Amino acid sequence: MPEHPPLGRWAPLTPSAVAAELAGWAGPWWIAGGYALELALGRSWRPHDDVDVLVLRPQAGELHDALPGWQLWAADPPGSLRPWPAGEALPAHVHDIWCRRPSSPAWELQFMVDDVSGPLWTSRRDARVRAPVASIGRRTGDGLPYLRPEIQLFYKAKQPRPKDETDAAVVLPELDPAARAWLDDALALTLPDHAWRRAPG
Template sequence: MPGHPPLDRWVPLTPSAVAAVLDGWAAPWWIAGGYALELAVGRSWRAHADVDVLVLRPSAGELHDVLPGWQLWAADPPGALRPWPADEPLPGHVHDIWCRRPSSPAWELQFMVDDADGAVWTSRRDARVRAPVASIGQRSADGLPYLRPEIQLFYKAKRPRPKDETDAAVVLPLLDPAARAWLDDALALTLPDHPWRTALARPPTRS
């Protein structure tokens, strides 16, 4: 497999294009990242440089069959990419898979890999943060599966970039009480002094 494009060179699929590429795959998957938050709110407020999709480790190996002809690269921490062959089980320390078609000069799709213990999802950031797999996603009006906003914000909370702070400013006030409680509990467990907890203590606003 030839060398890969620079990490910042992206021509990302749209969420609807992701759904078309993954159509027919029986394993669970969810649009993640900033797109997931926009699907939850129902509107867009910023541009997106890439597109993320969450999958579960037990089904990650199927991606070679789901994306025939694509190049799949595993992100070995702390961030080196290497080709991921179809006959290699995805190592437990790898949580990112970068994908492109050979005809594309840039990256098109990134998979984030979380663990699962049977029907229980486990966060790749902290194994103490768990939930039923069936509860971590929602569907948009046009049927796109996406990661629940409180879970996506939990992932953005560890080292928030300016775009993450923008996302939080839009989405945190809109979370319903159950979502606010889940995120606050997750942050209390993992990042107890996180400033977003102050926003979570305020009453939600209407969307």
């Protein structure tokens, strides 16, 4: 098995560089993670160690063609990586794909894989949390797709790290009432005692 960089070694692409790499791919994708929150608010407040992109499982296999020459690794829980060859269906329990070019000594891009049920996106954290695929993202003025901030905060809520708490402190007060209601409903269903439900906004 080929070796890969240490899990913590990153040289992440910028969101605009991600868009350039995926420019020829027709599959839906959205910038996720902390970058998605910054794109939603139009400003930055902290550095980023990596870059996350959300894709949907039915199109995940197309990433091999979308990123020719890249190495794609499946993150097999609970924390091991293995090469993911073209033509192999991504196992249902795998929700992360780590990517790098052979010339890079570090990871450059991480895809998070969510499922769909007909026209509905379903959260990899809890399939009861769902929404129309067409509604889960927004676009910047120059067309860069990103995950809606309330959905990204839902993902950060399960085991929040210090950077997640920072993000929530910045973003929660900026959410509109509909977004706050969506997040509250999702947390009520999955983490009913979560502190972010009580955060002022």
